[in-house]
Amino acid sequence: MDNDQLIGLDWGTSSLRAYLLDANGTIVEQLDARAGVQRIERGQFLGAFETLCAPWLRARGDLPAVACGMIGSRHGWRETSFLPVPAGLDDLCGALTWLDDLAGRRFAIIPGVCTDPDAAFSDVMRGEETQVFGALEAEGLREAHLLLPGTYSKWVRAERSRIRSFRTFMTGELFDVLSSHSILGRLFRRPEPEFDLPAFKLGLDRIGEDPQALTSLLFTTRAEALLDRMQPPALPSYLSALLIGAELSAISDELRDGLPLLVVANPDLTWRYGLALDHYGWRWQAARGLPAARGMAAIAHRTGLLRV
Template sequence: MDNDISTFVVDWGTSNFRLFGLDSKGVLVDTIEAPMGLLQIKDGKFAEALEPKLKAMASSYQHIPVLMAGMVGSASGWKEVPYVAAPASVSDVAHSAVCFELPWGARARILPGVSYRSAELYCDVMRGEEVQVFGLPLITDSDNMHIVLPGTHSKHVDIKSGAISSFSTYFTGELFALLSHYSSVKPPLPAQEIVDENAFLKGVKRTANGALLNDIFSARALRLFGELADHEVADYLSGILIGNELHSSTHRNIYLVGGEALCARYELAAKELQIETYTFSGNTCFLNGIARIIKEIENEQ
C-alpha cells in the first residue's frame, strides 16, 4: 500500500481528525479517523500528533506531501492561514495556502478558509466546508447552485460561475447541543438515532410564525400539558431549529451536503416546507474538492 499513496490529505477540525491517502490519480487508498481534534492537541504539538497517523498508513510517509484543511488553519490551529474573501474560486483557495516543511522533511500545505461581508456588521467565515462546496460541481455538472451543509454550524452557500459568491452560518447544531444539556427545556430522554418523524414535524410546523425563542419554550409547556411525550422532546426541538433555519432561505431548490443521518432530517423538514432537495455525501464532495485543489496546485508548479 505504501507505494500507492502519493498525497496525504488531512481534514482537521476542532473535535475530529480524518486522514486520507490518495494515489497519483486522486483515488482514495486508505482512511484513518480519530477523535483527535484541535482541542486534544496540547502545547501546539501538531507534528507530534500527526506523524504516528501518517506512519500507520504508510511507512514511507517522510517523503509524501500533506495537504490540510479545516480549523487546523485557524488562529487556534497549527498555523493561521488568512481567509480568502468571497467571491472565492478553487484557484483562489489553492494558491492562498500556507506552505512549510514538516520535521521529517515532507512538504505541507494548509488551505485557507473563506470570508464574506455583505454590509457593516454582516460578515461570515468558514474553514473546511469550502472544500466540500468545490467538490459538488464535479457531481452535479452545475456551476450555479444554493448549497446547505448541515452541522454544528450549518452553512448556506451560493455558488455562481463556480465560485463561492456569498454564504451565511446558522448556529443550529451547537444550539441544539446547548439546549439538550444545559437548558430548562432539556429533553428527559436523549435523541435517538432514528428520528421520530411525528415529533420532528410538530417542531417544523411550529416555526411557521418565526418566533424562535417562543417556539423553543413551547417544548416545556407542551410537555407539562401532556401534549408532548418525554421521548418526543429531543426530536421536537430538532424540528424547531432546523425548520427555523430553512424558513430563513428564499431558495426553493437546495443541494444538501453532509452525513446521511443529519441530511435526512433536513430532507424531512424541507419536504414539509415545500423545498426540493438533492442530497450528496459530504465525504465524496470533500475528496472531489481536494482533487480540484490538487490539480490547481500542480498546474501552478
C-alpha cells in the same frame, strides 16, 4: 518524488479524518481519529498527524499533505487567512499556507473564506469551502445552493464555480447547548430516544407558521411536556425541528431562484434535513461521495502536489 499519492486531512474541531488519495483523487485508504483541534495542545499537531498517518508514512516518507478545516484557525497548527468572497478554487490554491518546518515534506493548509469587507455583516467558514468545491465538481455543477448542515450549518451560493455568498446558522450547536445546559434538556431522556416523526413535523409546522418566534417556541418544548401534551421521548425531535425549521424559513427567500439545492452531509443529517426540505416543498439532491477529499484532490492537482 513521484507525486502520485497525497494525504488529505479534513481536520476539524472534534475529529481528524485522513485520506490517502491516488492520482485520480480516488480514496485508497481512510483513517479517523478523535484528534480534533480542540483536543490537541499547541505544538502537538505534527505528532498527531504522524501518529495517525504512520502506516502511510512508513511506506512513503515523503508523501505530501493538504489540510482543511479548523486546523487553520487561531487554535490550530498555523493560523491561515480568510479569503473574501467571491472565492474560487484558484483563489484558494493561490492562498495556501505552506508549513516550512517539516523536514522537506510539503504540507499545505487551505485558507478559510469570509464575507466581503463591505458586507452588511460578517461570516466565516473553514473547511466547508473545500467541501463545496469537491461537491460542485462531483455533480458537474457551476451554479447551485449548497447546504452543509451541522454544528454551524452553512448555506452557500455558488456562481460560476465560485463561492458568491454564504450564511452560517448555529443550528447544531443550539440543539446541543439547549439539550445539555438549558431547562429544556431536563426532561430529555438519555440516551437520546428514537426519532419521532409526528413531533418533528409538528415542530416544522409551528416554526414555519411563526418563524420570528423561535425563542418563544423553544420554551414550548418544556411546556408541552409539563401539560402532558407531548411525551418526553418526543421532545428532542420537536426541538430539532424548531431549529432546523427556523434555518429553512430564514433562507427560503434565497431558494426561490430555482437553482439546484445540494445537501452535503453525512447520511443521518442528509435524511433529517431532507425530511424538513420535503415537508416545506423544496426540491433538493444529496451530494455523492466524500466532497472534502475530492476538494483537496482538486487543489492538489492544481498546485502540482498530485499528478493530474
